[in-house]
Amino acid sequence: MQDRPRADELAEAVREFFESEILPTIDDPRIRFRALVAANGLGILEREIAFGTPLVRREVGALMRLLGHADAVPEDFDELRRRATDLNRELVLLIRAGDMPDGTLAHLLATVADKLRVASPRYLERYR
């Protein structure tokens, strides 16, 4: 167990340094734009570390229900990610075959909303 700051708090500290001390010193508009994008990337990292894992667990659970799988949701995170990829691949094949399960659209709306909670929460909030 590492001491505090946790990984998300450390990413936050780096982003804050970047935004308050580095960004104001950059004049080149090209570098400035990339620095803003990089700060946004650190924000994504903070949120993924803070609450990314339960969202993947939720996605795997929802995919298993949608596709009719009854086995257990893996505990190990790498295993969980592999399972998410495999289940999404299975869903993709069904969609391509014109044989997607009922509830696919609602499932995808919820899953993509969860991706946005990490990748772009402001987009999700203002979406109407």
Next chain:
Amino acid sequence: MTTDRAEDLSRELRERLVPLFGADIAIERLALLAGGASKEAWALDLRTPQGTEQLLVRRAEGGVIHQQTLSLEHEYRVLQVAYAAGVRAPRPYGYLGEIAGRPAFVSERVPGETIGRRIVQRPELAAARAALPAQMAEELAKIHAIPADRLPFLEAGGPRDVLVRLEDELDAIDEPHPAIELGLAWAKRRTPERSDVVLLHGDLRVGNLAVTEAGLGHVLDWEFAHLGDPTEDVAWPLVRAWRFGVDQLRLGGLGDVEPYLERYNALSGRHISLASINYWEIVGNLKWAIGALTQARRHLSGQQRSVELAVIGRLAAEMEFELLHLLERAG
């Protein structure tokens, strides 16, 4: 580092400019501009016996967003043909061949705002926003009237070919994306049977226009020009990503679709329907979702390491979310 590159570039550039502007020229300024994920743009002030010319050098950067991207040489030829046909495009001066190892061309450097967020939000551009929808319709009608045989290197393709290409690009990403698949499956079932095939700009939207207080100054960035259904071009600026936060105004954060579509139909003599616009708006979101994932692969594969390209990969979820809502409404 930028200064060294500018000096290298400057020497070769001057040699290539002599046949176009004569030997009595001097480069007064050469500076790399912001923007452009796949091309460099250099502001060039060139002293000539007639005075100083404000020029733009567009140069390849080593990567492409879509497989269909034109080479710099072909992009230059499209620009020439469009300019000659009276489209408000920057005046092309010459294709330069390779400059320090990468192809480039030189055109007029036009004034105006190009940053989408500013165009849709800045108070001093309110009159421009009111004028832009009709002006965009006018430029599209002019582009779509250019005889395609003037650009024989462009491959003809119909609505079905667009979906085949998108599916190929999605397969190349090698990561399952069920939301995008759902959109592709929807579009395949509703592909238009018949369509005109005309010259398309391929990326005409807020962000690729030079906008002055009077509205549309020039149409920029011709690298995605291709042949296809005119509705593909007409619907492209509606895609939510090109509303730059002013999401309630469906046409590029500027206004409603109907007056723009009426203007286009009146000028082109076509009868594009709102239903057809809705179809191509969904295809547009598919295209940009897959484009974002493809850009991230340029970074991940090492083809072009860039934090910008890396982060774009995560933003594909925004297009997926919009796509799913459009599918829900379309039924």
